[in-house]
Amino acid sequence: MLLRHPALQAFDFDAAIVDLDGTMVDTLGDFSAALNGMLADLQLPAIDPAAIENMVGKGSEHLIRSVLAYVEVADVEARYPQAWERYQHHYLAINGQHATVYDGVREGLEALRAQGLRLACLTNKPLSFAQPLLRAKGLDGFFEWVFGGDSFERKKPDPLPLIKTCEALGTAPARTLMIGDSSNDAKAARAAGCPVVLVDYGYNHGEPVRGVDADGWVGSLMELTAAVVPLGA
Numbered sequence: 509m510l511l512r513h514p515a516l517q518a519f520d521f522d523a524a525i526v527d528l529d530g531t532m533v534d535t536l537g538d539f540s541a542a543l544n545g546m547l548a549d550l551q552l553p554a555i556d557p558a559a560i561e562n563m564v565g566k567g568s569e570h571l572i573r574s575v576l577a578y579v580e581v582a583d584v585e586a587r588y589p590q591a592w593e594r595y596q597h598h599y600l601a602i603n604g605q606h607a608t609v610y611d612g613v614r615e616g617l618e619a620l621r622a623q624g625l626r627l628a629c630l631t632n633k634p635l636s637f638a639q640p641l642l643r644a645k646g647l648d649g650f651f652e653w654v655f656g657g658d659s660f661e662r663k664k665p666d667p668l669p670l671i672k673t674c675e676a677l678g679t680a681p682a683r684t685l686m687i688g689d690s691s692n693d694a695k696a697a698r699a700a701g702c703p704v705v706l707v708d709y710g711y712n713h714g715e716p717v718r719g720v721d722a723d724g725w726v727g728s729l730m731e732l733t734a735a736v737v738p739l740g741a
């Protein structure tokens with residue numbers, strides 16, 4: 509665990525905004541099943557989960573276009589509408605079946621709420637995918653608000669979703685902690701004025717997460733309520 513932001517020393521926040529894929533739930537198995545079902549319907553070759561992992565985090569639209577490009581579709585935009593329809597079909601059918609909650613997530617969320625923090629989930633995943641997944645994994649009850657990649661005009665790393673989530677919570681960005689797993693979360697938080705902590709086990713487009721500009725990194729959400737590293741250590 510490494511936490512350096514001054515507010516983290518006293519855990520001086522009113523709320524926390526928590527990412528979903530790669531932060532609370534390992535959904536790589538769901539992505540693999542849905543995408544490969546989509547590719548089979550389009551009579552295209554399957555893709556390995558390891559390749560999918562590097563494409564996750566920027567929303568389903570970006571993910572599908574990246575996969576089509578990866579399997580060398582000549583005209584990605586021409587194939588995209590059918591691909592999106594088939595992806596939705598498969599994802600909604602298997603949502604959560606191949607996904608697992610990371611260790612320490614439930615305990616960490618319980619501890620954050622016990623400290624009086626209000627919680628919101630903010631993901632680039634479509635809301636129609638995110639809400640059923642949270643329900644299936646028993647995590648929906650922790651959050652006052654759940655926002656997806658289609659809830660606002662723009663997605664992370666744009667700061668708009670964080671700003672709008674803070675408005676929904678009624679909290680100031682400077683007193684609202686962003687908890688995520690990637691540079692998308694960190695960039696959005698920096699631009700919105702939110703402190704940001706990243707987990708070190710999620711998806712970060714194939715790049716080391718500790719190279720991202722963040723206020724700290726943890727190996728479990730439980731670590732956020734434990735002793736912190738003194739500032740400057």
